Amino acid sequence: GAVVSQHPSRVICKSGTSVKIECRSLDFQATTMFWYRQFPKQSLMLMATSNEGSKATYEQGVEKDKFLINHASLTLSTLTVTSAHPEDSSFYICSAQDGYNSPLHFGNGTRLTVT
């Protein structure tokens, strides 16, 4: 089945630093990847849709200058949380699909803690 790999799985950083999270589709090409964020006891919230070779589409309320997305190839999308603050601490999950009506396959998530 389709496998999505996300790295790192856990990161602790100091306030003001930037953190890059990678999302790879291992056995299929993904022209579109999705980035979600999940706070404790809440559902997944879509942050942005990452499109290979073009700009990402951000959801309302998500700052594109703070959450930089790059989708340079058909198998890799990166999310960079710039100038992280404690309120950015969350579970970030990427996902991809290998066909328009196919289900999403998720990476294993990145738990970010900003101190």
Add this chain to the structure above:
Amino acid sequence: RKEVEQDPGPFNVPEGATVAFNCTYSNSASQSFFWYRQDCRKEPKLLMSVYSSGNEDGRFTAQLNRASQYISLLIRDSKLSDSATYLCVVRSGGKLIFGQGTELSVKP
């Protein structure tokens, strides 16, 4: 109104019980539907897609009622390992929208 709404949980049931989760969605043009399972502090994993004719996978049965904009998941003979949060997911306007999840706890 939320785009996807699920039963508020948690559901606490004994082993062997049958449990049903309900989900409603607001966009009548939604195209496809899924149930995902999420274990604590892990990523969601696809449990099953939901088809108009209804579909079954072992102890799990999913149904879709487009007229009522309603999706259900039935778990029969629940196991301890079924304890998790169950997420109703709807594809709407090209995006996948998640419900808030319903937590299930199966007790011995």
